[in-house]
Amino acid sequence: NKHELKMKFIVALLAFLTLVNADCYMQNPRGTNDRLNEANTDRNNANRMFDSQNNAKGGFCYGPAMGFYEGSLLSIEWTVQHGCGINAKLVCNIVLQYICSNSDADPTTLVRDGSTTNTITNDANGATATTNGQLTYGLHEPYAYYQACSTRQRNKGLWINDRNLGGNTAQYTRQNNNANRFGYECPEERDYFPYWAPTPWVDIAVLVPTQDYCPFYQAESFNVKSKFICTNNGVQAAPNNQADCSSAGLTWTEVPANGHPAPDCVIAPLSRDNHLGNGGDGLHNNMYNWTLPFAKDLPCIANDNCNC
Numbered sequence: 001n002k003h004e005l006k007m008k009f010i011v012a013l014l015a016f017l018t019l020v021n022a023d024c025y026m027q028n029p030r031g032t033n034d035r036l037n038e039a040n041t042d043r044n045n046a047n048r049m050f051d052s053q054n055n056a057k058g059g060f061c062y063g064p065a066m067g068f069y070e071g072s073l074l075s076i077e078w079t080v081q082h083g084c085g086i087n088a089k090l091v092c093n094i095v096l097q098y099i100c101s102n103s104d105a106d107p108t109t110l111v112r113d114g115s116t117t118n119t120i121t122n123d124a125n126g127a128t129a130t131t132n133g134q135l136t137y138g139l140h141e142p143y144a145y146y147q148a149c150s151t152r153q154r155n156k157g158l159w160i161n162d163r164n165l166g167g168n169t170a171q172y173t174r175q176n177n178n179a180n181r182f183g184y185e186c187p188e189e190r191d192y193f194p195y196w197a198p199t200p201w202v203d204i205a206v207l208v209p210t211q212d213y214c215p216f217y218q219a220e221s222f223n224v225k226s227k228f229i230c231t232n233n234g235v236q237a238a239p240n241n242q243a244d245c246s247s248a249g250l251t252w253t254e255v256p257a258n259g260h261p262a263p264d265c266v267i268a269p270l271s272r273d274n275h276l277g278n279g280g281d282g283l284h285n286n287m288y289n290w291t292l293p294f295a296k297d298l299p300c301i302a303n304d305n306c307n308c
Contacts, residue, residue: 023053023054023055023080023081023082023276024054024078024079024080024081024094025054025058025059025078025079025080025276026076026077026078026302027077027078027079027285028075028076028077028285028287029066029074029076029302030060030063030066031059031060031078032049032059032060032061032062033052033054033056033058033059033060034046034047034048034049034050034052034059035059035060035061035062035117036048036061036062036113036114036116036117036138037061037062038061038117039061041057042056042057043056043057043059043117044117045117045118045119046182047119047180047181047182047183048117048118048119048138048182048183049138049139049140049182049183049185050140050182050183050185050190051175051176051180051182051185051187051190053175062113068292069292070292070293070294071291071292071294072291072292073289073290073291073292074289074290074292075287075288075289075290076096076287076288076289076290076302077285077286077287078094078285078286078287079271079276079277079278079285079286080092080094080271080276080286081273081274081275081276082273082274083271083272083273083274083275084207084209084268084269084270084271084286085209085267085268085269085270085271085280085286086209086210086267086268086270087209087270087271087272087273089273090273091209092209092268093193093206093207093208093209093268093305094206094207094268094305095193095203095205095206095207095263095305096203096204096205096206096207096263096288096290096302096305097201097202097203097204097302097305098201098202098204098300098301098302099111099140099141099200099201099202099300099301100202100300100301107127107128107135107139108124108127108128108142108143108144109139109142110135110139111139111140111300111301112135112138112139113138114134114135114136114137114138114139115131115132115134115135115136116131116136116137118136118137119137119181119182119183120137120138120139120183120184121137122146122181124143126143127139127142127143138183139183139184140183140184140185140301141183141184141185141186141200142184142200143184145184145186145199145200146181146183146184146185146186147236148186148197148229148236149169149170149171149186149187149188149189150169150170150171150179151169151236151237151238152169152170152197152229152230152236152237152238152240153168153169153170153238153239153240153244154167154168154169154170154171154172154173154188154240155170155188155192155196155240156168158173158174158192159174160173160174160177161174163177164177165177166178166179167179169238170186170187170188170189170197170240171186171187171188172187172188173187173188173191173192174191175187175191176191186199189201190305193206193217193305194216194217194220194221194222195222195227196227196240197227197229197240198222198227198229198255199222201222202223202258202260203221203222203223203260203262203263204263204264204288204290204302205263205264205265205266205288205290206218206263206264206265206266207266207267207268207269207288208265208266208267208268209267209268210267211265211266211267214265217263217265218262218263218265219262221262221263222257222258223257223258223259223260223261223262223263224257224260224261224262225257226254226255226256226257227254227255227257228242228252228253228254228255229252229253229255230242230244230245230248230250230251230252230253231250231251231253232250232251234253237250260293266288268286269286269287270286271286
């Protein structure tokens with residue numbers, strides 16, 4: 001059925017996530033930088049959906065949904081102010097990911113733009129709230145995902161430099177030491193790849209300065225490797241390792257991989273530092289051609305993590 005070949009993306013949900021103040025901007029598909037439909041020069045709310053760590057003037061406003069055919073190539077394009085690729089001045093990884101939901105999914109998991117620039121509330125009512133017959137708040141990750149993040153202990157083996165972290169859950173990272181909330185995004189998962197707990201994101205590709213670590217990135221992706229969490233009657237508990245989980249009398253639970261192929265792993269295209277513009281050829285945006293997966297009329301968002 002030809003009608004089953006159409007895959008829709010909700011434009012305003014095309015999230016462009018950056019790490020370590022990388023100043024990365026998605027150009028195609030149109031990255032929001034947390035915008036919705038505000039008419040002013042600066043976005044209204046940098047905490048609306050995700051922590052872009054970008055200039056408030058960046059990003060595209062809400063527009064008509066973009067449609068693509070399954071199996072076709074989608075050119076993902078971006079600009080990176082601090083450079084990437086084989087560049088002696090820096091080390092940079094770019095991780096491309098996406099997330100989808102059924103168009104008739106429960107409001108707690110339905111990816112959407114929402115109708116307000118306010119941040120979704122951190123309670124069970126936020127995902128289901130409506131305004132004039134429409135779901136009020138934009139949503140990327142499910143509400144339950146953020147609750148698990150705010151319960152699970154953070155990884156204390158991570159380098160935090162001289163930062164004083166305000167707590168011990170996965171909300172607290174070197175980049176987010178006060179556990180500021182950005183929609184239902186999990187800061188620890190946002191800041192580190194590959195992540196060691198289950199995530200709703202599907203990995204597309206990892207763009208690297210050297211392919212030495214490609215086998216590791218591909219083998220550890222949640223696309224192909226199951227992850228474990230500590231549960232209490234099926235609900236996320238605090239311990240983040242098997243020993244602490246077992247000693248607390250809780251259950252160390254395996255969560256199967258999402259079943260997608262391992263992500264592609266290729267050399268990142270060159271972009272020079274201190275230049276938020278075209279790539280190494282000086283003529284075009286840097287890009288990655290993604291072969292779209294097969295899915296029937298699913299609202300989806302693309303996610304581009306830059307770690308420089």
